[in-house]
């Protein structure tokens with residue numbers, strides 16, 4: 001059976017996974033006295049995420065183990081907790097609890113997201129990817145970002161396909177995850193950062209210039225470009241080449257994949273992938289852009305997903321390769337199912 005995407009229902013849109021919580025990191029307490037760990041859900045550069053159950057309530061959640069070998073790592077996790085505590089919005093992953101037992105890992109207990117990564121979902125043979133579906137996802141991403149930028153004064157700074165998850169395997173709701181590189185932002189102060197994922201990072205990050213809310217909108221532009229075409233606009237043969245392509249800001253819609261893409265969609269991407277940060281769309285302008293704002297007259301014909309499938313499979317392999325290299329360096333073996341003993 002094919003899956004068509006319909007609009008997100010207002011009620012389910014605002015559904016919260018649990019009551020608002022002010023999380024204070026539990027120091028010196030044993031995680032296993034409170035939570036039972038299950039299978040691995042995913043892993044990234046900084047840690048591994050397992051499904052878990054709160055023993056007292058039976059609530060299913062996710063436990064993210066973050067390596068904190070250096071003192072600075074602990075400060076980073078404390079910042080992630082402070083930021084997540086501020087981010088109370090249905091489009092943003094919610095924090096439930098946090099642990100620091102003084103060992104080489106800290107643990108965040110998070111809302112459990114069951115639907116997997118958005119890009120994995122859309123490449124499924126059963127999923128019909130249309131421009132309308134893209135706008136439904138993009139609108140939610142921009143809503144989450146608008147809250148981050150204007151209410152919480154937080155920049156995400158690591159938006160990429162892996163950090164957009166689907167709440168369920170069949171619904172349309174998405175959540176932005178991974179606030180490990182996020183920063184509080186004060187519009188009166190200059191903030192510069194030198195991290196992120198080359199394919200999705202804005203020119204001002206590569207050039208170590210000032211960043212701001214529109215820095216995240218560059219990444220939104222790249223994600224949209226990939227979703228519509230399966231092509232990565234700045235991808236080079238190495239990270240250095242990718243970053244050089246980003247700073248040149250040379251990209252186009254020449255590939256045949258864009259032949260059937262609407263002018264509105266192309267205009268949206270064009271207004272995000274602008275080298276001068278101040279001239280890019282911000283989240284409010286993006287939500288008012290005619291591609292996202294109007295619900296009618298969206299192309300319902302299916303986009304060709306061949307290249308998008310290739311893109312996702314390539315990233316899967318890259319992730320596996322980097323995990324392997326990392327574990328080799330740590331002298332560990334590669335396990336995917338066993339939660340920490």
Ligand code: ATP
Pocket residue numbers: 041042043044045046047048049062064093110111112113114117162163177178179180
């Ligand atoms: P990165 O390398 O992107 O910086 P990271 O080490 O900060 O990653 P996350 O991105 O937070 O880790 O999580 C890694 C993966 O684990 C995600 O891509 C996702 O597939 C899965 N994951 C993370 N949080 C959850 C959650 N709350 N529920 C379900 N799966 C999750």
